[in-house]
Amino acid sequence: MIAIEVHLDADTAATMARDVRDGLSAEPKELAPKYFYDERGSQLFEQITELEEYYPTRAERAILAERSAEIVTAAGAPRSLVELGSGSAAKTRHLLDAMREAGCLSTYVPVDISEEITHETAGLLVEEYPGLAVRGLVCDFEQHLERIPDGEGGRLIAFLGGTVGNLYPRPRHDFLVRLRDLMGPEDRLLLGTDLVKGRERLEAAYDDASGVTAEFNKNVLAVLNRELGADFDLEAFEHVARYDEVEARMDIRLRSLVRQTVRIDGLDLAVEFAAGEEMRTEISTKFTYEQLARLYAEAGLALGGWFTDLDCDYALSLARPL
């Protein structure tokens, strides 16, 4: 059984226009990381996950491959798996396999912004898991979390990939509170987070030798050129990736190589960049066990399970409502 609901805003374009106008008028200038991911950006991110320097995807896959049975048991053998940002559900199959083996698997709820990939994934999964019900939701999950269907027998709500690290502390807290508010006593959250480590490995992971991450970062300018009629010259900016030890996060920026004025016709806006001026395009926060325990507690959740790879580079944590 496949049922997919679509809740895409008619005004996705208007939201982007407003976000970009606000971000480029702010001091310092800033763009939201969600605009990286057009088709080209998604391809480039796929390439990033295969880079020698970029360990998080491999580490998370290893944890899921080796410990999904343990995770499912610790989560109380839930009947539904809800996945935020499901995409092609590549890593999810480890969890679905473990739920099938535990005899609890009933429903998969993929939540993703792409309608095409959600349909495609749903079709493949019902064939691979006979009897599985797929109740997909196509939406921006930051906006439509509350539409996630209820499940009987407990839900495991997975938010993998470390994407929670893109959020600033306030919106991150609000997001955890909203998740907590839609969780019943049997539901569990499974959150993927990159962990604090030395500057060298972090900066290499976000500034790889082959320049894929630089291209990924600059691609956001191509997105603005196409979607908003801007005239960014991608050659006139360089990729900057620094670890901010105080905030424990990667701080990713584009630095203007020259003094320049960029026109954004769709916003009827001219934006000045000084030579050397930096515009932030992403933060990627790194966590510790203690920090996560505190963030959960502040949001009315209790950290109940902790699963890392052998090198302790990355963690999946399980949380329950307090």
Ligand code: AVJ
């Ligand atoms: C997909 C948000 C988890 O922060 O590591 C990778 C995105 N940016 N390299 C991350 C990203 C530059 C990635 N997340």
